[in-house]
Amino acid sequence: MANKILVYIDHFAGQVVPASWEAVGVGTSLAEELGGDVVAVVLGHEVEEFAQNAIQFGAGGVLVGDAPELKDYRPEPFASVLSQLAAEAEVLLFPTTSRTRELAGMVAVDLETGVIPDVVAFEIKDGSVLATRPIYAGKLLTKVVCSEKRPQILTLRGRAFPKPEPDPGRSGEITPIEMELGEITTEVTGYSESKVGVSLTDAAIIVSGGRGVSNNPQLSPPAEITDESEQEIWRAQQGFALVGELAQVLGAAMGASRAAVDAGYIPYEHQVGQTGKVVSPDLYIACGISGAIQHLAGMRTSKTIVAINRDSEAPIFKLARFGIVGDLFDLLPPLTQAFKDRLGS
Numbered sequence: 001m002a003n004k005i006l007v008y009i010d011h012f013a014g015q016v017v018p019a020s021w022e023a024v025g026v027g028t029s030l031a032e033e034l035g036g037d038v039v040a041v042v043l044g045h046e047v048e049e050f051a052q053n054a055i056q057f058g059a060g061g062v063l064v065g066d067a068p069e070l071k072d073y074r075p076e077p078f079a080s081v082l083s084q085l086a087a088e089a090e091v092l093l094f095p096t097t098s099r100t101r102e103l104a105g106m107v108a109v110d111l112e113t114g115v116i117p118d119v120v121a122f123e124i125k126d127g128s129v130l131a132t133r134p135i136y137a138g139k140l141l142t143k144v145v146c147s148e149k150r151p152q153i154l155t156l157r158g159r160a161f162p163k164p165e166p167d168p169g170r171s172g173e174i175t176p177i178e179m180e181l182g183e184i185t186t187e188v189t190g191y192s193e194s195k196v197g198v199s200l201t202d203a204a205i206i207v208s209g210g211r212g213v214s215n216n217p218q219l220s221p222p223a224e225i226t227d228e229s230e231q232e233i234w235r236a237q238q239g240f241a242l243v244g245e246l247a248q249v250l251g252a253a254m255g256a257s258r259a260a261v262d263a264g265y266i267p268y269e270h271q272v273g274q275t276g277k278v279v280s281p282d283l284y285i286a287c288g289i290s291g292a293i294q295h296l297a298g299m300r301t302s303k304t305i306v307a308i309n310r311d312s313e314a315p316i317f318k319l320a321r322f323g324i325v326g327d328l329f330d331l332l333p334p335l336t337q338a339f340k341d342r343l344g345s
């Protein structure tokens, strides 16, 4: 297969990461310019359905590595199989996830090539992919091209590229692959469930709360809460309840600033930013968040940003498309009600 474009289909707990289908779409666009086939790679156990889905989303064929040992993602066997498959490829694409950051790096080491991570746009220049990626916490975009080394390995930021429409009528070849897995030195002993609800990175809408959610001196905590820091947490819970209600009405995920996470208002899984999740929703509503550079690093590529803050000078307003200057405790209940009325939910 000339100019083979491989697309790694990332999945966890029986669900494909939706950005994998966006990666198939990018593969199809690359194939139009570079030529060659788009071949999806699905590794795991009992993953036949994912292979069928990959065809529907546009892959010309799928290579399937199915074995009980691959039921749980583990870097050594996944990287070893993928490196063998990708050795002759022109391009290897991944959706950016915590697993693929590791996997892409390991495959690049095996094949003595490089990785361009977290790509948000691309073009073809002189037969190579010229990829755009954010640097300096998203303040700048840089264009990077792989040298003559092949494959060119790219991880693609989720929701930065359109997801192709699946076509249930498409057909393509699904090919099982022979694998030599060798000794696997790690074992997955279990997973513990996170209470995040809607996944932040896949969410089309995110409503986030910052330190401001605890700032309502008029709210009096119950008499038995006498400790000041516990009173602050109690106030934050009231504030986050308002954020959560809006999120629920919009079918949104709930995000948070690091200040809110560090203060114990909400678990780390919700943190957006440089040291949290990087998100790109259609709509990001920031409530009581100042807009520190490290927070912006995680959400600046959101399509529409709305900020609610009582300080009209807050930096978040420089990035926001719509800003509401006011107290979130006053603004969120009527806003939620208005959405409820409008959406009939």
Ligand SMILES: Cc1cc2nc3c(=O)[nH]c(=O)nc-3n(C[C@H](O)[C@H](O)[C@H](O)COP(=O)(O)OP(=O)(O)OC[C@H]3O[C@@H](n4cnc5c(N)ncnc54)[C@H](O)[C@@H]3O)c2cc1C
Pocket: 209, 210, 211, 212, 213, 215, 216, 256, 257, 258, 259, 260, 271, 272, 273, 274, 275, 276, 277, 287, 288, 289, 290, 291, 292, 293, 294, 295, 298, 308, 309, 310, 311, 314, 326, 327, 328, 329
């Ligand atoms: C290495 C490093 C990594 C970091 N990583 C991250 C990261 O991943 N994510 C992240 O978010 N931060 C990160 N930070 C922290 C970052 O610098 C900021 O401290 C943090 O983002 C501030 O959070 P905040 O906006 O909620 O709080 P603040 O900056 O305190 O802002 C609170 C805002 O709420 C407003 N407000 C207060 N009361 C109300 C009210 N009742 N109604 C409406 N508005 C109100 C205030 O006007 C203010 O603008 C990092 C910092 C460092 C040094």
